Amino acid sequence: MAATRTSRRASARTREPASEGMAKRLAPRRDVPVVELRGVSKVYDGGSVGLEQAWMRIARGEFVFLVGPTGCGKSTTLKLLLKEMEPSEGEVLISGSDVSRIPRRKVPYLRRNIGVVFQDYKLLPNRTIYANVAYSLEVIGEGRASIRRKVPEILRLVGLSTKLHSYPDELSGGEQQRVSIARAFVNHPPLLLADEPTGNLDPETSIGIMQLIYRINRAGTTVIVATHDRDMVDKMRRRVIELQDGRVIRDQLSGLYRPDESTREFGIRLRGESPGAGLEGRPS
Amino acid sequence: MRIGFFVKEAFRALKRSAAPSLAATLTILLTALVLGVFIPIVQATTGTANEVRGRVVVDAYVKPDASGTQIEELRQALIATPNVANVEYISKEKALAREKERNADAYQLLGSNPLPDAFRITPADPDGSEALVASLSSPADEKSADTARAGPLGAIDEVRNREEETEKILSATGLVKLLTAGLAALLVFASIALIANTIRLSIFARRREVEVMRLVGATNWFIRWPFVIEGVVVGLMGGAAAIGLLYLAKVVFVDPLSHRFALLAAPETIHFPLLVALLMGACIAVSALGSGLTLRRFLRV
Ligand SMILES: Nc1ncnc2c1ncn2[C@@H]1O[C@H](COP(=O)(O)OP(=O)(O)OP(=O)(O)O)[C@@H](O)[C@H]1O
Ligand SMILES: [Mg+2]
Numbered sequence: 315m316a317a318t319r320t321s322r323r324a325s326a327r328t329r330e331p332a333s334e335g336m337a338k339r340l341a342p343r344r345d346v347p348v349v350e351l352r353g354v355s356k357v358y359d360g361g362s363v364g365l366e367q368a369w370m371r372i373a374r375g376e377f378v379f380l381v382g383p384t385g386c387g388k389s390t391t392l393k394l395l396l397k398e399m400e401p402s403e404g405e406v407l408i409s410g411s412d413v414s415r416i417p418r419r420k421v422p423y424l425r426r427n428i429g430v431v432f433q434d435y436k437l438l439p440n441r442t443i444y445a446n447v448a449y450s451l452e453v454i455g456e457g458r459a460s461i462r463r464k465v466p467e468i469l470r471l472v473g474l475s476t477k478l479h480s481y482p483d484e485l486s487g488g489e490q491q492r493v494s495i496a497r498a499f500v501n502h503p504p505l506l507l508a509d510e511p512t513g514n515l516d517p518e519t520s521i522g523i524m525q526l527i528y529r530i531n532r533a534g535t536t537v538i539v540a541t542h543d544r545d546m547v548d549k550m551r552r553r554v555i556e557l558q559d560g561r562v563i564r565d566q567l568s569g570l571y572r573p574d575e576s577t578r579e580f581g582i583r584l585r586g587e588s589p590g591a592g593l594e595g596r597p598s
Numbered sequence: 599m600r601i602g603f604f605v606k607e608a609f610r611a612l613k614r615s616a617a618p619s620l621a622a623t624l625t626i627l628l629t630a631l632v633l634g635v636f637i638p639i640v641q642a643t644t645g646t647a648n649e650v651r652g653r654v655v656v657d658a659y660v661k662p663d664a665s666g667t668q669i670e671e672l673r674q675a676l677i678a679t680p681n682v683a684n685v686e687y688i689s690k691e692k693a694l695a696r697e698k699e700r701n702a703d704a705y706q707l708l709g710s711n712p713l714p715d716a717f718r719i720t721p722a723d724p725d726g727s728e729a730l731v732a733s734l735s736s737p738a739d740e741k742s743a744d745t746a747r748a749g750p751l752g753a754i755d756e757v758r759n760r761e762e763e764t765e766k767i768l769s770a771t772g773l774v775k776l777l778t779a780g781l782a783a784l785l786v787f788a789s790i791a792l793i794a795n796t797i798r799l800s801i802f803a804r805r806r807e808v809e810v811m812r813l814v815g816a817t818n819w820f821i822r823w824p825f826v827i828e829g830v831v832v833g834l835m836g837g838a839a840a841i842g843l844l845y846l847a848k849v850v851f852v853d854p855l856s857h858r859f860a861l862l863a864a865p866e867t868i869h870f871p872l873l874v875a876l877l878m879g880a881c882i883a884v885s886a887l888g889s890g891l892t893l894r895r896f897l898r899v
Contacts, residue, residue, distance in 0.1 A: 396813065419818075426815035436810045440614050450814045452603060497814065 346410040347371040348505055348536045349395060354404035355560070356390050364390030366560035367404070372538065377531045379547045380540040381571055382557035388540035389433055390560070392507045395538075396428055397421055408505070426454050429498035433509040433540075435490045437482040437497075443469065444478040447497045454501060468496045471526060473519065487514040495523060499530060506530060508539045512546060520546060544571040607824035611804075612831060618800035619832055625796055626836025626885055627843075629789030630877045634844040636782035637873060640775060654724040656731055657758045660715040664753040669715065671750035676717055681730050684720040714755060731759045790884060797888045801825070801896060808896045818897045822890055829889035830882050837881030841874050 349372040356364035365387045372378050380388045393399055394406045397413045406413045408424065416424055437446050444465055451461045469475055472492040482490055491514050498506060508527065512520035524546055531537045541547065547554060547570065554569030555562060612619050658676065660669060669687070676685045688696075693713040698705045721727045735757040801808075811821050848870065 398813065422812070422815045422817045422820075424815075425813060430813065432813075436813060438807055438810055440610075440807065449811070449816075453811075453814060453816045453820060455600075 347407070348374045348376075348409055349538065350405075350407040350410075351391070351394075352405040352407070354394065354401045354406055356387070356394060356399070357402045363387075363560050365394070365401070365557075368557070368560065368562050370555055370562060370565065372536060374536055375531070375534055377528070377537045377550075377552045378539070379550070379552055379554045379569075379571075380538055380557065381542070381547060381554055382563075384542075386557040387560040388557060389509055391557070392430070392509050392538070392540060395505075395507060396425060396430060422453075426501070427503050427505060429501070429503035429506045429535075431491070431494050431498045431506075431508040431511045433513070435482070435494040437490060437493055439482055442479045442481055443474060443485070443493050446482070446493055447500050450497050451501055456501070464500055468500045469493075471499075472496045473522065488516070488519065491515065492519075492523070495526070499526065502530070502533070502535065504535055506535050506537045508537070508541075510541055510543075511539060512541065512543045517545070524550065547571040604823040604827055608827035608831060611824060611828055615800055615803065618796060618803070619828075622793065622796040622800065622832045622885065623836040623839070625789060625792045626833055626881050627840045629786060629793065629884070630837050630840030630881050631843060632782065632785040632789060633880065634840055634873060634877055636778060636785070637876070640778050640782065654721060654727050654759075656719040656721060656727055656734070658717040658719060658734060659755045659758070660717065661753055661755040662714055664715070668750070668753040672753045673717065675750035676719060676734075679730070679733070681722050681726045682719055683722040686718040686720075688716045688718055690715050727759055731757050793884060794888055794892065797829070797885070797892050801889065801892050805896045808893070812897065821897065822893055825889045825893050826886050829886035833882035833885035834878070836885070837878045840881070841877060844873075844877075845870070 349370070351368050351370045354368045355366050358364055368387070368391065380391060382388060394401055395408065395413070397406075397416065400414050408428075413424065438449060441449065447465045447469060448461050451464065456464075466475065466478065469478060472495055474489060474492055474496070477485060477489065482493065485493070491511065495508070495511055498508070506527070511527065512523055515523060520543065527537055527539065528550075551568040551570075554564065554566050554571070556564035556566075556569075658672075660672065664672070673685060673687060676682060690711050690713045693716060694705065694711045697713065719730070721730050734751065734754060808821055
């Protein structure tokens with residue numbers, strides 16, 4: 315197991331120039347942040363607020379955790395970056411270019427540079443696991459031989475080598491999540507957005523997945539992980555951006571999931587002695 | 599490699615959504631059958647009508663006292679007249695023989711031949727027969743006898759348009775044509791609406807799939823090609839089935855009966871191979887365009 319991991323790491327390293335090439339396409343200059351939000355607000359049709367005056371800058375090669383209570387706007391942020399929808403206000407910039415200025419025709423090319431692990435997986439229901447992962451390579455016109463090589467490799471990496479020909483509805487939630495991860499990673503995109511990548515996984519597998527993301531980040535990919543996984547955030551000690559009600563309330567280098575809470579304070583909160591901070595603040 | 603991938607995708611989708619595909623195929627089949635039956639019918643009635651119009655003739659009766667040279671000059675003059683396709687000389691003897699054949703008893707009673715010599719003129723354009731009659735007979739009616747009789751046309755006694763009877767046939771076939779064409783148009787319209795709806799349903803069922811494809815960076819055409827190919831395959835299957843049925847109907851029913859019904863044997867009826875090509879083209883175009891265009895709405899993600 316250790317041996318295969320090392321070889322995996324080695325192969326990730328050999329592919330480094332390629333992914334750096336892709337990264338350059340997204341980030342032509344080192345000083346331009348890969349992701350920048352300038353006063354972005356998003357009000358949904360129903361009137362609910364997804365984001366409110368959010369500002370952030372994420373440089374190339376960074377590893378960022380996006381944390382906050384449920385409904386604080388993490389998924390909204392990621393959807394805006396993917397141009398799944400338009401902001402109501404403000405500018406969303408990827409490598410310095412405003413995504414709302416990207417014509418519809420060019421949007422696919424933006425998305426090919428962004429690997430996404432969706433919170434609801436978004437697997438193609440009528441395709442096998444193998445075909446699901448292969449699809450994101452077929453989309454970019456990858457050769458058949460290279461698809462045959464890369465897909466089983468990435469699926470082995472997420473621990474699904476025995477389920478290649480199963481369909482998504484034949485998998486557990488955690489397994490589907492790993493397929494989603496494999497699909498997002500398989501073409502080594504320069505920007506990786508992961509929405510709850512460890513949400514449904516046991517601690518052991520979670521660590522495996524975080525290792526994978528870490529390795530991808532080391533190879534030059536900018537990584538944004540939206541998560542409720544307190545353990546992971548606290549252990550990794552990376553940059554943390556915390557959202558609340560659509561606003562950025564904390565942006566801290568090598569931060570904790572919730573930095574300013576002692577055991578005593580948590581005890582108070584647990585016993586419900588502090589009103590307004592009930593279950594909502596805890597991961598679901 | 600790309601084309602192979604798209605074709606494979608199309609067949610994968612067809613196999614998976616067998617029921618909607620079958621529904622689409624059947625709709626195409628029905629449309630093609632409707633077209634396949636109505637195109638020949640419309641064609642045949644048009645053909646019959648044209649044939650009847652072809653029979654429009656103008657008779658120019660020759661004066662009883664005209665000499666042989668005058669008659670020959672008249673023939674030359676008639677041939678030179680505009681809008682004259684054919685000139686046939688019918689001597690009074692010939693005319694009598696013909697009439698006797700038709701109505702032997704009536705002519706038996708006549709001692710002498712009451713019929714004049716005549717030229718039967720077939721106009722090049724049946725619609726211009728009225729004008730032709732006018733141009734041949736006007737000098738006789740209005741101008742002074744001397745000037746008019748001077749030319750070879752002077753030998754004409756009377757010009758008559760034999761159109762009156764054909765008029766009725768023409769209006770009858772015209773009505774049939776209009777009715778069948780209207781009915782066919784209606785049916786085709788209904789079928790096309792049905793096809794569009796079938797395709798919309800099958801795509802609607804796959805809109806989530808299309809949305810995900812968009813999110814992982816597939817271009818519109820990358821998503822669309824398999825759908826278009828799927829449409830072509832559906833059109834091909836429906837069209838082929840319809841043509842098979844039509845061919846069967848032709849061999850079993852139409853061909854054995856064709857010698858009995860003038861309509862079926864009408865020379866202008868569309869050739870079967872041409873009909874096949876036309877139907878196949880229509881089926882494929884309709885279903886390929888249908889799926890390609892319907893997809894537009896779901897490609898806005
Ligand atoms: N499609 C939508 N239509 C209307 N409101 C929405 C929509 N998506 C999200 N919202 C609202 O926007 C707010 C932010 O949602 P978002 O999905 O960004 O939260 P989140 O931080 O990802 O939460 P979670 O941790 O539970 O995934 C919520 O109040 C939610 O109700
Ligand atoms: Mg979310």
